[in-house]
Amino acid sequence: MPLPSYRRTKIIATLGPATESEPALTRLIECGVDVIRLNMAHAKHDWTRTVIRRIRAISKKVGREVAIMMDIKGPEIRTGDVDVPIELRPGEIFDFTVKPGAERDNSEEIRSVDVNYQNLVNDIKVGDIVLVDNGIIRLEVRQKYDAHIRCCVLTPGSLTSRRHINLPGVRVNLPSFTEKDRGDTLVGLEEGIDFVALSFVREAADIVQLRGFLKQQNSTARIVAKIEDQQAISNLDEIIRATDVLMVARGDLGIEVPFEDLPIIQHRAVRTCLSVGRPVIVATHMLESMISQPVPTRAEITDVANAVYEQADCVMLSGETTIGKYPFECIRVMDSIARRVEEELAADFPEPAVFIEPRMKFMRAAVVMANEFPGSRIVIFTRRGLSAAGLAAHRPARAPILALTDNVAAVRQLRIVRSVEPYLIGPFGDPEKTLTRALDMLRDAGRVKAGDKLVIISDVLAENGDRVDSIQMRSVS
Known part of the structure; x- marks a missing residue:
């Protein structure tokens, strides 16, 4: 049986009147959307609770957990x-x-x-x-x-x-996290959202403030920092290091900076994220014409393709799936562009990024090994998803990353990370027995078959009883 086709680049769709019904949401998830974004600029709390619960119920019914990102309004x-x-x-x-x-x-x-x-x-x-x-x-x-x-x-x-x-170039003394944002976020956290997208981030301190708030609420939600003005560009490196995920929000950003600088800023942001292992989203106006037209412009096709060529983790749809006439066609267009470009990248892939930390060098060794064996897969065990995200930062050329976790929150949060296919497995135990269970599950899911080569990152029991990190090469029997 041929293995299912595989898309590395993740797709984020914004929920709205065109897609919020149960049948439409079901179709979105079945079409391959990885993250569903809630735009809180005009959303009411009753609507927010209803659609979050609807997404969770449909995910369970379909058998595919997706992440939920709450995009809070921020100062304006x-x-x-x-x-x-x-x-x-x-x-x-x-x-x-x-x-x-x-x-x-x-x-x-x-x-x-x-x-x-x-x-x-x-x-x-x-x-x-x-x-x-x-x-x-x-x-x-x-x-x-x-x-x-x-x-x-x-x-x-x-x-x-x-x-x-x-106000391009003007330092505006507005709070990054407003009272409205606080109220909206509390509702989201009560309903178990996976990501909070912070609008108009200007410096790392904005992220530190939100992280403190999330910690007070005992939340494991990850932070998405949206860069939207010139001050954010000046502080880009510190913002990327402080956040969990970066979003290049090209709407306001394209107004704030000279238009000829926008593609340069996008390229720099993606490169910097890759260099420090942060997931990055390219957003806004990707398939804007498809709000009212059934096919994209040639320029839009190239724009989506460029984001995939740059190896961004996610591409995002906004008005296309909130009020557009062709939301599902938009998903199919993005999916087909991403798959085709990824074929080209696999044929002529760049060298993985070089990282200093010992753990990242360990991950690099697994990626280099997988790159040497066409058709191989990387299997990693992770509790919070951080190891799998670190592995994905090396951008394996051909091998998908099959991430096994015992934590449903990690499954959802890994939906935003390029090349990672997360799977929920029962509680971890003896490493060898856990690996056997995992391979049985992946075989049943059609993701591995007899003869496949697997690069496995896990821990093993040493003779003294300690658990040590290991990279193994195995063939599926």
């Missing part, structure tokens, strides 16, 4: 309400007011809108750029006052209510 600056759209003209002088009702010099007829961030005047300086509505409207700060800033419209547009504001 928005305009206030307007009665009718304001049509901004090129060269027009326009005010952003931070204290509604504050007195202004009205000797000239100058239009304005309120902003929800009281310290805007303190943070910004003359000459800074203000971007509104995902960068569609662009203004330059000309003057500052106690309660408002006066700008000149550079790029015109129609300003409606509650539009998002970006």
Whole structure:
């Protein structure tokens, strides 16, 4: 019997009206989605609890545990309400007011809108750029006052209510973990989410704060740091080392930085994650046209392929699976692109990354061995998933990583790691007996067959009774 085809790159799908029903969720999981993202920007707590429980029930029914990522909103600056759209003209002088009702010099007829961030005047300086509505409207700060800033419209547009504001290069003194985030996260932790994605991470201290909160709640959820502004890029290395997973969130990031820098930042972020063994997600606008069209553009195909070529752990869908007309077609497109590119990578693979830590050098030895035997598989036993993730950081060229664990949380959290296929096995015991049980299970699952070569990372019992790490080469009987 031929072995099932194998996709290394993991797929994250965001849940929304197009995919939240039980039949749609079932189809998502059966199509091969590895992680389901909940966008908390507008989500209510009742909905959140309902869909998390639905995901868990369907995963159990389908027989495939998937991870759940809660993407919390984070700090944001928005305009206030307007009665009718304001049509901004090129060269027009326009005010952003931070204290509604504050007195202004009205000797000239100058239009304005309120902003929800009281310290805007303190943070910004003359000459800074203000971007509104995902960068569609662009203004330059000309003057500052106690309660408002006066700008000149550079790029015109129609300003409606509650539009998002970006301030490229401006250090904004907003908390990274807001009260709304705290409430949303508590609901997620009560329901057993696997990942918390922290928006607008600017420095490692933001991650340390969230980690302290998770520790207070006795949670094992992992942290995904989303890089979305220029300050995050300046602190990229320290952020990657502090977090569990990195997300290159190209939506706001693409507004905050010059567009020609975006692919360079993505490449650098992925390379740095690989060098220190952190999983990395490439997100936003990957198949944007498929929200309304049944096929992607050629540029989108190339974009997804580039993320796979860079060996990112995950690619992510947002609007494509929340409100899109073709959510399942999007999954199939990503799946087929990833598999095809991975075939090319296996034929001409780069050398594994070089790590300093002794444990990582031990893992490297297993990967080098597996690379020498086409068709081999790497089998690893792990309790929390950390060893399997460390092994995956070496990016084995051809061999899948079959991770055996006695912890269902580890199964879910390994769904985000490239090349890892997690399996839940009963309690670990005697190493040799546990290995025999594992091989029987993998054989029944169709993942190994007689004659296959396995590189096995486990512990063995020494004569003095100690358990020691080992790498073994075995053939399936």
